[in-house]
Amino acid sequence: MAFDRPTKKYPMPEQDPVARAKNFDEVALGYDLETAIKEAQRCLDCKKPACKEGCPVEVDIPDFIRFIKAGDIDSAINKIKGKNALPAVCGRVCPQENQCEGRCVLGKKGEPVGIGRLERFAADYELAKGTQEVQVAPPTGKKVAVVGSGPAGLTCAADLARLGHKVTIFEALHVAGGVLMYGIPEFRLPKRIVQREIENLTKLGVEIKTNAVIGKSLTVDELLEEEGYDAVFVGTGAGLPNFMGIPGENLNGVYSANEFLTRTNLMKAYLFPEYDTPIKVGEKVAVLGAGNVAMDAARTALRLGAKEVYIVYRRSRNEMPARLEEIHHAEEEGVKFMLLTNPTRIIGDDKGWVKAMECLKYELGEPDESGRRSPVPIPGSEFTIEVDTVVVAIGQSPNPLVPRTTRGLEVGRKGNIIADENGQTTREGVWAGGDIVTGAATVIKAMGAGKKAAKAIHEYLMAK
Amino acid sequence: MYKILKREDLAPSIKLFDIEAPMVARKAQAGQFIILKIDEKGERIPLTIADFDREKGLVTIIFQEVGKTTKQLGLLGEGDAVSDFVGPLGIPSHIEKYGRVVCIGGGVGIAPIYPITRALKEAGNEVIGIIGARSKDYLFWEEKMRAVTDELLVTTDDGSYVRKGFVTDVLKEVIDRGKTINLVVAIGPLPMMKAVAEVTRPYQIKTIVSLNSIMVDGTGMCGACRVSVGGQTKFVCVDGPDFDGHLVDFDEQMRRAKIYQDEEKRALLKFEEGCGRC
């Protein structure tokens, strides 16, 4: 072949690490049209595209890339939207290396096609241009309540609205978007992008009721029995923060990652005192855990003015669950990694503020059930590090509010709602999907679950 | 938007609002709270449901102006509105027929103790009420409290009304009467609730307090509201706000209440500069 195919992705421009570690603007700046076309040209347009199998919602990847190659971005975005309602979000936050890009044939010899970047490019192009009108089916007269407005709920609501059902979303917080609004930071996913996607939803006729805590203000039973809803989709996420259970966790200066990120993202504490919600970050911050949430907390701490930020993780680099790109970004910005280390207690000063943390060194032992080598503590390896802020980012559990207040809704050992592959729960008329079913997972998986449930709900409503 | 339908100034820095919030009013029960946010840039602050009217869809809140948000709230009047108002949150107070109960409200705590007192009375208890404030000017709802108690005792810290003394002084006198007390419920500033719990502890009288920790979401998502109760960590917003006063680690709560002291001062200063003399 005459065309000399580069083995690497065309680089995407990024803010300089030193500058960006002090601001909340988006880090990755996106391709321009020319680079996007060049990157699209790297795709082999495989007959049996492996990439598509890697995407939880099976975006028609070679097809949309072919349109980009031809410079027809409108058709590209329409192709993507056939499968994925939030491309501007997914193109930014999907763990592509484990999904679409992880399967791309080009990845065997060099770097895979930058599928996520191309998806983001097409979505941003459309957002800048103004979105096209979407066709909505004639009203069916059926009412569906969607509880929770994270990616699962938003996707389910969009699909059902397009099919002509009257959809109302009930959201506990004062804005819709779930983790996309309160968890994932502005510098990774600008909030205006999330809000644009939500505006598109209201254009489809979806009504969003914020400040509505289902299980308190109203229950699922009441939605079905008194409020006249024909079906309910529960997408309440995994919002319950886990703590370590070590001494000192209630000292002043210890945050859950949820609180730390919610204050910053949702309440805009980084703009205090223009915005009223404060946040307190000292000079030396320890973030416990090494997933996406931990990376977000660490990078947020830097931006809030911390001098030194440590990721403290009891396994090694290979086991870190965060996306590669996020680990890389965190490192570039100056986050330090304390691996094979686990805290045993947090030590306070005489006024009850964090002043240090005692840790234990670990080594890797035999592989456990998950196939990962499990960390074993090294006896006598205790040491202390001086820190004044600790952010606990070791995971979230399903939010128990809805399961606890709904009749006939079975939950699993970890508090997750039991549902089949279409989201049907043990209660007739009630579907569930996203993190509330799977435990903390990914945006695209939650969307996939919302989509499947929408299809099943539609079939149920039309047969009823 | 949630409209303020009525405003009443109860004491120099204590104000009452009736807010139009039918969804909250429909479910509200004694002991629960709401979270409100004044406008786009506002903080989410928790306030107890002091009363409610299910038919009219009204929720009554009473707040003391202590910082930026409550002072800003105090500038609003009838016809104004707040952007967000969510509830009812928290677990309702446990109401049953205990026998003889004492309900204590200190300062702005008179507001939240009222619906609980009324519910306990309606459940058939003999209810002794104790309300106290800094001085006569700061006392409110005396008649309302009298109407839902068998006996109401009033005290002021400075003796400017009825008598001089803290609510704990009055409580000791009630205990000294020697009649069995089956339950004490106390709401007020943390040091007051701690003192009440210390008074009742030697007598082993079950004592319920309502905690007012710092909160963000109020749904169990952030953990800002954590408290140690009997050595276990609980979230005030979903496990409370009512807890056994003999098990609460009050010192930890008082310490946690100060986390944002510096920032609160800064916010208040900026606010007061910003709007001149108001």
Ligand SMILES: Cc1cc2nc3c(=O)[nH]c(=O)nc-3n(C[C@H](O)[C@H](O)[C@H](O)COP(=O)(O)OP(=O)(O)OC[C@H]3O[C@@H](n4cnc5c(N)ncnc54)[C@H](O)[C@@H]3O)c2cc1C
């Ligand atoms: C900091 C952070 C970073 C992440 N980074 C990534 C990433 O880079 N890539 C990725 O793919 N995934 C990431 N994830 C995971 C991803 O965000 C979640 O898997 C996904 O958001 C789950 O979607 P969901 O719709 O199930 O729930 P959520 O997004 O959690 O939304 C649930 C919504 O329901 C509301 N709710 C809860 N209870 C009630 C109730 N009783 N009544 C009404 N409303 C209620 C909540 O307020 C919330 O708005 C991250 C998560 C976090 C926390």
Ligand SMILES: Cc1cc2nc3c(=O)[nH]c(=O)nc-3n(C[C@H](O)[C@H](O)[C@H](O)COP(=O)(O)OP(=O)(O)OC[C@H]3O[C@@H](n4cnc5c(N)ncnc54)[C@H](O)[C@@H]3O)c2cc1C
């Ligand atoms: C469940 C619950 C119910 C509550 N109910 C009520 C209520 O019915 N009426 C009411 O007035 N307040 C109530 N509060 C307290 C109220 O939320 C705070 O007073 C309010 O958040 C202060 O906000 P601010 O911005 O005005 O003051 P900030 O600037 O945040 O605080 C100013 C200063 O006031 C002090 N402060 C804060 N909270 C309290 C408090 N609760 N009591 C005494 N001093 C405090 C702090 O030390 C702080 O330094 C309740 C709190 C909780 C958690």
Ligand code: SF4
């Ligand atoms: S949705 Fe995510 S996994 Fe699917 S193609 Fe897009 S970036 Fe890849």
Ligand code: SF4
């Ligand atoms: S596997 Fe890679 S090269 Fe093949 S179609 Fe998918 S993106 Fe293109």
Ligand code: FES
């Ligand atoms: S206020 Fe966030 S968990 Fe209680």
